[in-house]
Amino acid sequence: MNQKPSNAFIAASWATLLIGMAAYIIGLWNAEMLLNEKGYYFTILMYGLFSAISLQKSVRDQLEGVPVTNIYYGLSWFSTILAVVLLAAGLWNANLLLSEKGFYAMSFILSLFAAIAVQKNTRDSLSKPAKNNVEIDEGF
Structure with missing residues (x-):
């Protein structure tokens, strides 16, 4: 279905x-850390979003019978x-308050989950309708 x-x-x-992304990025903007630390956390967010979308796509492709190489799926x-x-x-090694660490962790996970949902919605919206839906021509 x-x-x-x-x-x-x-x-x-x-x-x-x-x-999720805005909270994470605003938190980074306001954080009292070095610019290279901010860059690290920003890069991790972007990498995480890309990898989560890629994972969702490869899992979905496999479920729908689209060929996915084992190496790409594993990667x-x-x-x-x-x-x-x-x-x-x-975060474990950062000199941040525990509440700040929790904030970054939660906004990161929220963003990853939402990216997967957006990718799924996009794919579902673009997919072909089910083959068993037959239009009835009433002769009008």
Whole structure:
């Protein structure tokens, strides 16, 4: 069964992605850390978003019978896990309050989840309608 997502779910997914990214980036902007540290955390966010979208696409491709090489599938999983581990390692070693560390972790995970939802919605919206939906011609 192939249902297109509702407009409300699409809007909520986009809003969640933008809120998560904005919170993370505003937190970085206001943080009292060196510019290279800010660059590290920003790069981890961008890498994490890209890897999460890539993972969602490769998983979905496999489910739909689209050929995906094992190496790409594995790299997608590895990249997503690596992004989370790199953020965790950075936060573990950062001289930040525990509440700040939690803030970055939560906004990062929120952004990754929302990116996956946006990718799924985009793919569902562009997919072909189910083959068993037959239009009835009433002769008008």
